[in-house]
Amino acid sequence: MIKTKKQGLLIVLSGPSGSGKNTICDEVKKNNLNIWKSISMTSRSPRDGEIDGKDYYFVSSKEFEEKIKEDKFLEYAEFAGNYYGTPRENIQKHLDNGEDVILVIEIQGALQIKKKLPQALFVFLLPPSMAELKRRLTDRKTESKSKIMERFETAYKEINELSKYNYVIINDKVNDAVMKLEAIIKAERCRVDRIEEVFLDSPEEKIHEILIDKNLENKPVDVNNI
Numbered sequence: 001m002i003k004t005k006k007q008g009l010l011i012v013l014s015g016p017s018g019s020g021k022n023t024i025c026d027e028v029k030k031n032n033l034n035i036w037k038s039i040s041m042t043s044r045s046p047r048d049g050e051i052d053g054k055d056y057y058f059v060s061s062k063e064f065e066e067k068i069k070e071d072k073f074l075e076y077a078e079f080a081g082n083y084y085g086t087p088r089e090n091i092q093k094h095l096d097n098g099e100d101v102i103l104v105i106e107i108q109g110a111l112q113i114k115k116k117l118p119q120a121l122f123v124f125l126l127p128p129s130m131a132e133l134k135r136r137l138t139d140r141k142t143e144s145k146s147k148i149m150e151r152f153e154t155a156y157k158e159i160n161e162l163s164k165y166n167y168v169i170i171n172d173k174v175n176d177a178v179m180k181l182e183a184i185i186k187a188e189r190c191r192v193d194r195i196e197e198v199f200l201d202s203p204e205e206k207i208h209e210i211l212i213d214k215n216l217e218n219k220p221v222d223v224n225n226i
């Protein structure tokens with residue numbers, strides 16, 4: 001019998017604006033009850049149909065800056081003229097409950113997390129082409145022309161950081177991308193360094209000493225002490 005680590009995985013999903021991160025994440029969540037998606041805080045105004053507390057916690061720049069001072073964010077960044085950040089609150093609780101926690105965030109924030117918690121899982125979502133990315137950004141009609149261009153130009157810089165991630169998925173067909181993200185998460189859950197104990201036929205034959213400390217890098221995530 002194998003006993004695996006109780007703590008869930010911390011998954012960071014990044015990719016340029018318009019690459020489809022939220023669509024893929026929401027589909028994966030539908031099929032996997034044990035995944036909790038963190039709700040970010042932003043100083044951006046809500047778009048039509050966006051709900052406070054569901055899509056984001058919408059706050060003013062001043063409120064956001066207060067929270068920075070109070071060290072309320074696991075990471076935060078400025079993107080396209082607005083603040084975005086991951087509230088620390090709740091993340092540890094969900095991880096310790098054995099749930100996987102997924103953060104859908106841009107690259108600067110992801111790299112902050114990588115510095116503090118390199119044992120997290122970093123996945124990068126790419127559009128099938130830059131022309132397709134531009135089409136998606138334009139078709140969703142959520143930004144002005146100049147904001148679309150700003151996001152599009154930022155996408156090139158973001159893609160330059162691809163090598164800092166563990167996995168890359170090209171989001172050509174949603175179903176394929178969803179299957180790939182699910183496969184990556186399943187594979188991560190099977191990693192040897194997530195095994196806590198191994199019993200052969202009886203607890204006396206416990207060989208966990210061999211496994212424990214095998215990978216000291218894979219320490220439990222503690223978001224409150226970084």
Ligand code: 5GP
Binds near residue numbers: 077087106109110
């Ligand atoms: P949007 O304005 O399109 O909702 O988001 C702009 C970018 O900010 C997207 O790439 C989105 O993934 C990212 N983002 C959303 N929440 C966070 C967050 O908490 N932290 C960081 N660093 N980026 C975020």
